[in-house]
Amino acid sequence: MELHLTSPRVSIELYHxxxxxxxxxxxxxxxxxxxxxxxxxxxMKWNPVLEQDKYAGDILAVSEIFxxxxxxxxxxxxFLPPKKDSxxxxxxxxxxxxxxxxxxxxxxxxLRHLKSWNSRPITQPIVEIxxxxxxxxxxxxxxxxxxxxxxSTSTYFDLALPEGYTYKPxxxxxxxxxxxxxxxxxxxxxxxxxxxxxxxxxxAKMLAAKERDRGMNxxxxxxxxxxxxxxxxxSTDDSTVIVxxxxxxxxxxxACISKLVKKIQSLAEVLDETDDWEFLSMYWWxxxxxxxGNSLLYKTFxxxxxxxxQVYEKEIELFFNNFSDSIQWFKFKKVAKQLESEEDEDLExxxxxxxxxxxxxxxxxxxxxxxxxxxxxxxxxxxxLRVLLRVYVLQxxxxxxxxxxxxxxxxxxxxxxxxxxxxxxxGNVVRKTRNPVFCKIYNTETILPNFPELVISVYDxxxxxxxxxxxxxxxxxxxxxxxxSIKRPICSLTERYMIDGPHKWRDFMLPTQILDEFCVATxxxxxxxxxxxxxxxxxxxxxxxxxxxxxxxxxxxxKVWGEEKERIALYVILEMGLIRDHVEKRRLFNPVLxxxxxxxxxxxxxxxxHMETPPEPMNIDYPEPVEMELRVIVYDCVKxxxxxxxxxxxxxxxxxLLSKSQFAGExxxxxxxxxxxxxxxxxxxxxxxxxxxxYSYLERKVIIPNEIEDVKYDPVVTLAIADADPSISPEPYGxxxxxxxxxxxxxxxxxxxxxxMIPGYVKPPEIQEQEEKEGRxxxxxxxxxxxxxxxxxxxxxxxxxxxxxxxxxTGLINMEMEVMTRSQAEKRPAGFGREVxxxxxxxDEPIRIPTTFPQLDxxxxxxxxxxxxxxxxxxxLGVIAxxxxxxxxxxxxxxxxxxxxxxxxxxxxxxxxxxxVGV
Numbered sequence: 014m015e016l017h018l019t020s021p022r023v024s025i026e027l028y029h030x031x032x033x034x035x036x037x038x039x040x041x042x043x044x045x046x047x048x049x050x051x052x053x054x055x056x057m058k059w060n061p062v063l064e065q066d067k068y069a070g071d072i073l074a075v076s077e078i079f080x081x082x083x084x085x086x087x088x089x090x091x092f093l094p095p096k097k098d099s100x101x102x103x104x105x106x107x108x109x110x111x112x113x114x115x116x117x118x119x120x121x122x123x124l125r126h127l128k129s130w131n132s133r134p135i136t137q138p139i140v141e142i143x144x145x146x147x148x149x150x151x152x153x154x155x156x157x158x159x160x161x162x163x164x165s166t167s168t169y170f171d172l173a174l175p176e177g178y179t180y181k182p183x184x185x186x187x188x189x190x191x192x193x194x195x196x197x198x199x200x201x202x203x204x205x206x207x208x209x210x211x212x213x214x215x216x217a218k219m220l221a222a223k224e225r226d227r228g229m230n231x232x233x234x235x236x237x238x239x240x241x242x243x244x245x246x247x248s249t250d251d252s253t254v255i256v257x258x259x260x261x262x263x264x265x266x267x268a269c270i271s272k273l274v275k276k277i278q279s280l281a282e283v284l285d286e287t288d289d290w291e292f293l294s295m296y297w298w299x300x301x302x303x304x305x306g307n308s309l310l311y312k313t314f315x316x317x318x319x320x321x322x323q324v325y326e327k328e329i330e331l332f333f334n335n336f337s338d339s340i341q342w343f344k345f346k347k348v349a350k351q352l353e354s355e356e357d358e359d360l361e362x363x364x365x366x367x368x369x370x371x372x373x374x375x376x377x378x379x380x381x382x383x384x385x386x387x388x389x390x391x392x393x394x395x396x397x398l399r400v401l402l403r404v405y406v407l408q409x410x411x412x413x414x415x416x417x418x419x420x421x422x423x424x425x426x427x428x429x430x431x432x433x434x435x436x437x438x439x440g441n442v443v444r445k446t447r448n449p450v451f452c453k454i455y456n457t458e459t460i461l462p463n464f465p466e467l468v469i470s471v472y473d474x475x476x477x478x479x480x481x482x483x484x485x486x487x488x489x490x491x492x493x494x495x496x497x498s499i500k501r502p503i504c505s506l507t508e509r510y511m512i513d514g515p516h517k518w519r520d521f522m523l524p525t526q527i528l529d530e531f532c533v534a535t536x537x538x539x540x541x542x543x544x545x546x547x548x549x550x551x552x553x554x555x556x557x558x559x560x561x562x563x564x565x566x567x568x569x570x571x572k573v574w575g576e577e578k579e580r581i582a583l584y585v586i587l588e589m590g591l592i593r594d595h596v597e598k599r600r601l602f603n604p605v606l607x608x609x610x611x612x613x614x615x616x617x618x619x620x621x622x623h624m625e626t627p628p629e630p631m632n633i634d635y636p637e638p639v640e641m642e643l644r645v646i647v648y649d650c651v652k653x654x655x656x657x658x659x660x661x662x663x664x665x666x667x668x669x670l671l672s673k674s675q676f677a678g679e680x681x682x683x684x685x686x687x688x689x690x691x692x693x694x695x696x697x698x699x700x701x702x703x704x705x706x707x708y709s710y711l712e713r714k715v716i717i718p719n720e721i722e723d724v725k726y727d728p729v730v731t732l733a734i735a736d737a738d739p740s741i742s743p744e745p746y747g748x749x750x751x752x753x754x755x756x757x758x759x760x761x762x763x764x765x766x767x768x769x770m771i772p773g774y775v776k777p778p779e780i781q782e783q784e785e786k787e788g789r790x791x792x793x794x795x796x797x798x799x800x801x802x803x804x805x806x807x808x809x810x811x812x813x814x815x816x817x818x819x820x821x822x823t824g825l826i827n828m829e830m831e832v833m834t835r836s837q838a839e840k841r842p843a844g845f846g847r848e849v850x851x852x853x854x855x856x857d858e859p860i861r862i863p864t865t866f867p868q869l870d871x872x873x874x875x876x877x878x879x880x881x882x883x884x885x886x887x888x889x890l891g892v893i894a895x896x897x898x899x900x901x902x903x904x905x906x907x908x909x910x911x912x913x914x915x916x917x918x919x920x921x922x923x924x925x926x927x928x929x930v931g932v
Contacts, residue, residue, distance in 0.1 A: 023076040027062060038063035045076040052091055054107040057180065059206075071206070073180060075108065108657030110175030117144060117184070118374040120389045121151045122340050122497075123162035123462055125366040130190055130200045137191040138200075140369060144184045147172045162395035162462055169387065171378065177209045179377075188345045190368055201345030201366040211373040213388055214537060287605065294319055295515045297633045301407075301596060309755060309799070310711075316691040318578040320508035320516050323595040328488070329502065335491075336498035339534070343369040388536065397460050399623040402467065404429065404455040405616055405633055410598060412447045412612035415473045415483035422721045423485065424474040425449045431492070433455060434463025442474045446722040447612075452635050458623065459718045465493035469614065471601055486601025487613035496620055500533050501527065502592040503620035510583045514666045518575070519628045521621055524582035531589060540585065550583055556585050558737070638707040638716040640835040643730065643753070644843060645702040646828060646856065647672045647685060650734050651763065653694030653746050653824035667692060669737035672826075673745070674702035677726035678717040686846065687737045688789075688861065694746075694824060696734070697859035700846050705835075706731070710801070713754040728753040728801075732826060734812060747812030747823035753800040753832065759808015766809040767791050768822045777819040805831040 023045050024191075027038040039062040046055045059071040079090055094105045103109075117226040119142060127135045140151040152165045174181050184205040189197050272462055294314070300322045314321055330336055347364045374388045406427055414423050424444045429436040434457055443449030459465075470487040495502045504520045511517045520527070532539050532551070540551040547558040558577055561584040568574045587593060596617050600610040621627050655668045667690045670872075673681035685700035706728075707716040714725040729752050733745035735791070752772075760766035768774050769792070776784070807829040813820045833841070841853040 025072065025074065025277060027072070032854065037064070039069035040064065041072050041074070043074065043076055045078045047078050050419065051079065054105070057108060070204070071183070090798045110180040113176050114378045115174040116169055116171050116376055116378055116384070118167065118389050119149070119388060120167055120340065120372040120392060120393055121163045121233055122166060122370040124157070125161060125277040125368040125370060126153065127157070127468050130198065130366065135190045135200065135367070139189040139191055139197065141189065142184060142185045143187070145172050145174055145182050153394065160463070160676055166395050167389035169389070176377070181208055184373065186343055186345070186369055188369070193685045199348065201347050203343040203345055205343070205373070208375050211375045213374050213376050215841065223643070250615055296636055296711060297515070298635055298711045307713055318509070318562065318564060320511070320594065322592045325595060325597045328599050329595060329597050330494070333500060333502070336494040336500065336502060339499045340370050340372050340497050343371065345369065369748070388568070397463060399458060399460050400492070401621045401627055402431070402457050402459060402492065403619040403630060404469070405595070405618070405631070406451045406453050406468070406469070407457070407633060408451060408615040409449045409471060410615060412449070412471060412485050412601070415485055416475070419719065422447055425471050425485065426474055427451060427453065427469045427473060429455055429457065430468040430470070431459045431466065434459070439474065445720065450724065451633050452633050454630050454633065458493060461493050461496060465491055467492055467618070469616070471612070471614065474862070484603060486603045488599040488601055488614060490618060492620060499531070500590065500592050504596045505592045505617070506583065507594045508587065508588060510580045511573055512575045513573050515632060519619070519631055521628055524586060525580045528582045528586050531586065531591065542581070542583070543576050546576060546581065549581045551585060556581060556588070597684055636709070636711060638709045641706055641708050642833055642835060642838040643676060643704040644831045645674050645704070645730060645732070647674070647698045647700050647702070647732065647826065648829070649697050649827045651695045651825050653696070653734050653812070655694050655736070655742070655746055668694070668741070670696040671735060671737050672698050672700060673733040673735060674704070675731045676704040676706060677715040677729050678724065679704070682731070682733070686749065688859070693864060697861055699859040701843060701854050701856060703843070703845055708801070730830070732812070732828065734824060734826065747814050749810050749812045749826060752812070753830070755797050756800050756806065757810070758796045758798055759806055759810055761808060763809055763825060766811055766825050767793065768811050768813065768820065770795055771810065771813065771820065774820060777821065799829065804833065805829065
């Protein structure tokens with residue numbers, strides 16, 4: 014007989030033996046273990062029980078199938094286990110789990126969101142917790158409305174449970190309701206099957222694994238520093254490339270190291286050439302934009318070791334399991350039998366009838382040792398607590414437009430609701446935008462656990478009283494979950510401990526106090542500090558201040574930076590995984606459109622216990638855009654390729670060239686005067702362009718005011734060299750686009766001006782091959798600067814044209830760019846072009862080589878006309894005939910004159926001879 018994997022399943026039916034007869038509970042179908050070769054004991058596992066295709070529980074079981082062959086019976090068939098007194102076989106010892114005394118500690122906090130049962134509210138709830146046949150009842154809640162928490166928060170019981178997590182029976186949490194007539198119905202239940210998260214050493218094991226990872230990643234090679242050396246290239250970002258040439262001798266290696274040090278020092282200078290970091294670091298928004306794509310700002314914060322923030326694209330609780338690390342939500346589900354009766358339709362869709370808030374700690378007791386002290390032995394009281402909420406609402410992001418009367422915009426304002434208290438901020442309506450900047454701080458108080466939910470709504474304001482303000486969306490925050498979480502999201506921790514300045518410490522507890530509180534809550538030994546406070550030992554791990562502060566000179570100011578002991582405590586806390594300083598992009602939902610986000614709200618919330626003098630709020634003011642003026646002076650352009658090679662054959666290289674300048678957001682470009690008959694693409698302009706704009710330093714964007722919503726552009730200026738006659742070349746001969754916030758430094762000489770200066774430049778294949786053949790394919794150092802920081806820059810830049818997907822250089826342009834504020838521009842006036850006032854600086858008339866000669870113009874035009882005429886052969890023959898006729902006529906005229914002169918000379922000779930004879 015041969016067995017196949019298509020053997021029939023084993024079916025087990027379960028019944029409840031009650032006083033009125035057996036009640037069918039469900040059926041379990043399992044695949045048996047098929048034994049063919051050497052026999053080994055099978056392992057038991059949990060199998061689901063289904064009742065009418067609905068999950069009804071699990072059963073711990075295993076089944077075996079043996080082949081009934083004589084050979085297998087003689088060698089491999091195991092003996093039958095012994096029977097009990099009832100005649101049922103016992104489970105063999107190798108299969109039966111090993112039982113150990115296990116302690117189950119219960120942290121019972123309270124009940125929330127209880128729904129009605131049989132159309133009557135639940136007023137006297139009873140909660141039973143059962144595990145392995147042992148049941149305990151939690152203390153009764155006296156008044157759900159006054160205090161929905163249990164009067165006693167901790168209890169425990171010991172019982173024999175299987176060893177390990179796999180075979181342990183689940184914990185059943187049952188919710189009952191004591192009715193006035195003595196009837197106690199089962200309202201709902203919850204089954205806890207995963208015990209691993211309730212291991213008291215679970216958090217310690219996670220922290221130990223985190224420390225091992227930290228030890229592997231934090232080697233002495235300084236890999237976490239701002240600059241890292243890999244191979245022969247040192248790079249901090251895509252904008253700076255430094256090439257270290259190979260050295261073959263030991264002396265060359267020392268020179269290479271010296272060169273590396275100089276390069277790193279120069280990099281620090283490049284970092285300081287970003288926007289004024291001392292000005293920008295004063296604003297909270299600078300930390301936000303540094304994390305949202307402003308690479309130069311991020312690099313500057315890292316270099317000066319200033320604190321940054323964490324940006325969460327959704328609600329922060331989604332990233333931390335709803336802050337259920339210390340107290341979890343156990344949602345009671347209405348049992349299937351009750352759902353079949355006459356019950357509300359809402360329960361048909363959502364069978365949740367209430368929430369039990371609590372937790373467990375499950376651990377095996379040692380046999381020969383004294384049991385460990387109770388983990389929940391010193392739990393804070395669950396009595397009502399008064400807390401202060403400080404809500405920071407910064408900006409709405411892409412809000413939905415709810416009114417058909419408005420063209421893709423809304424007039425947004427905020428409302429806050431927690432318990433009976435509400436704030437309706439109709440006095441701060443941000444009009445005509447889908448991205449309103451609120452920058453508002455709201456302070457309110459609440460009592461936990463009575464009013465734990467904060468609701469923040471965004472409304473669209475309607476100007477007329479007849480119309481009701483439309484709800485755009487709302488978001489809900491559970492304050493109690495945050496207040497009880499061991500990760501401490503009540504007041505996020507900054508990355509640096511600063512006692513003064515815009516990023517100073519805003520928590521009501523010091524870092525050392527927070528660390529001690531965390532150690533007590535997690536069962537970790539308290540930290541020990543060195544005498545100077547620069548190192549700390551906790552949980553067998555040694556932390557040093559130098560591991561987190563790479564440049565000690567950044568922390569020299571004692572008026573700004575706190576004590577070393579507090580700083581190292583803060584770094585250890587952050588390593589433990591507590592919530593860092595952050596901002597959330599909370600999604601807004603509208604009950605009319607469930608599940609569809611209606612925009613996001615940039616915000617965060619701080620929670621403090623009620624105190625007379627709470628910490629000062631953080632300044633979240635948004636810096637207004639600065640009115641600025643850009644002055645661009647174009648001096649010369651050289652080697653401009655005016656025509657393609659096919660057109661250039663046989664044509665002259667005289668063109669009327671002009672320069673254009675267009676700044677971000679401008680619809681039309683400004684045009685300079687024309688350089689008439691520029692020779693070989695070399696033109697001189699000496700022309701000043703002026704651009705007025707509003708600039709946001711933090712966003713590094715040009716703000717263009719608009720009636721509905723401001724438009725934002727990168728601060729890019731485009732310079733172009735074009736032909737004055739569009740019919741000759743409708744497109745410019747070459748352009749250059751420069752981002753003023755990240756601009757390549759202009760070359761001092763023509764020979765150093767190359768296309769590699771252009772960000773994102775990729776060499777065409779033919780140029781790459783040519784440079785490799787000529788041996789000049791080495792990369793060059795490109796330094797980037799911010800014109801807003803340097804105020805003025807001067808040099809040569811390449812102009813280019815795009816062909817076949819690649820950029821080809823078509824010339825060079827020499828110019829000067831200067832940025833100043835509007836007030837500075839009024840103090841240093843300058844005219845457009847070379848107009849009055851021609852100052853700051855004075856621009857002279859360009860020196861141009863004369864290429865126009867009036868006396869030759871008519872003859873040149875005649876030759877051009879003859880050469881291009883279709884009757885060119887006849888005209889040429891006519892010209893030749895006229896030349897020959899003129900030559901013949903001239904010869905004949907000259908011949909007659911010669912004969913007359915000869916006759917007159919002979920006559921004179923005869924007369925002279927006759928007179929001599931007469932004498």
